[in-house]
Amino acid sequence: MSNSADSPPGPVRRTFRHPVRVLTAAVFALAGLIFVTSANTAKGTNIRTDASLLKLSDLIQQRSEKNADLEESTSSVRGDIDSLAQRDNGSTKAEAARLKELERAAGTTELSGRALAVTLNDAPPNATASPGYPDPQPNDLVIHQQDLQAVVNALWEGGAQGIKVMDQRLISTSAVRCVGNTLILQGRVYSPPYKITAVGDPGALRKALDASPAIQNYLLYVKAYGLGWKVDEHRAVTLPGYSGTVDLHYAEPVE
Template sequence: MPDHTGPTPHRAGWRARIRAVVASGGRLRGGGSSWWRGAAPLVFVVAGALFVTSWVSAGGQDLRAGRYDDLPGLAAAEARQLEGLRAQQEKLAAEVDGLTDGLSDSIGAREAQREARAAQRPAGLDPARGAGVTITLDDAPDAVADSVTDNVNNLVVHQQDIQAVVNALWAGGATAMTIQDQRVVSTTGIRCVGNTVVLHDVPYAPPYVIRAVGPTSEMLSSVNQSPYIGFYLQAVAAYQLGWDVQVDPDLQLPGYSGSIELDYARPAGGTGDLPDDRT
């Protein structure tokens, strides 16, 4: 029976070849080829292994983050992805509601369901329809932006500009409102991130469209009297920022379909409860 305890022939072959290269001072036995020709296969194997490892780690995506200079396009892509997740969340929420409705027919459960349904409309969970106002804000045109070098902040719409319009519409009696077709509720926050505005964790690029249902004359009067909007209109006149106001006799606004759970900060290392001897 042949002895298989020693190295296999092909392994012994390349190992002996490398030892011969080292022993001969960098030259193969067969002639004048330099030592690197013997080591080239090993280099190719290592390079291939590194390539495969990088491809698996990347998972088909770019490992070099931060190369994107088209922030509006990136924001739009993120918004589309989050819209898909929101649609999935709505489907799951509908399934949960259906299961909840079948849990109990007790008087207490039915009363709680009636109270919840009654609170949906003022909470902004139901669609709204009626006469209203549409206001659109936009950044300055590219031609103006290319000619201004002193303060580029004057060329873009900021979160405080959107908030000023929203507050003025509420003060004018608005009963329902959307920004970028997202229903504004009590937990809605508006934040600037780069040259985009984040609403309900979704980034949006300009133009920003605000729609409100309510008494149109009162809302327009409140908008015209707002000092904060007056500052924005000065930038409109100086830098050609977008400003458009339209009255619509029949606006249809969707209900809020996101999470209604409240998030709040807690002290680091604590449970979030106040001590009994608070003052």
């Protein structure tokens, strides 16, 4: 918009010539533009089914399935390498025992024993507040990353020898992350309910859960809005060994 000082003196004249013709020409020009744009976009393909327009959730699910296949292939190759190494390394019994202990501590081998399993779940779709509590907000009715981390941290604090989340073993570089209402763990995607299983003394593990302030806060939401919380003891559970890559992408060992 120009200032009055820049405007020419006197009234500004506007000429209106054949408004119907002008409007008709504009409509045809717009139609032509839409046609050309659509043709350039499609390029002979079906826009509705073009792979580039897949929902992000579909793409994430495809990547998750591909990562699962790659993980299985990696595990098989790693098993072959370990077998060859044990056959050809000529190590002493003490060295072999030390290697097994390091593998156990790293979480790359199976681990069996008594266990405690914790299952968390979103509130039911028709959840309402219990008497005495305010009406829930959307974030009050779903599992968050902090809830999963609180359980994992408490189980480690309780002396867990090994932990798996869903069907994957945790190691020192594992990160439990949530995006929306889904869990992303080591390149794979999971939906609730979420199950966390720890091998160790069930009594000590349960005591650690009860002592966690973060879990006590979560249990308030369980009572108020019906979030899922279930703890089960198992006499014998076998956790799988971690089978993914152990390469560091964002860190380097200290010299």
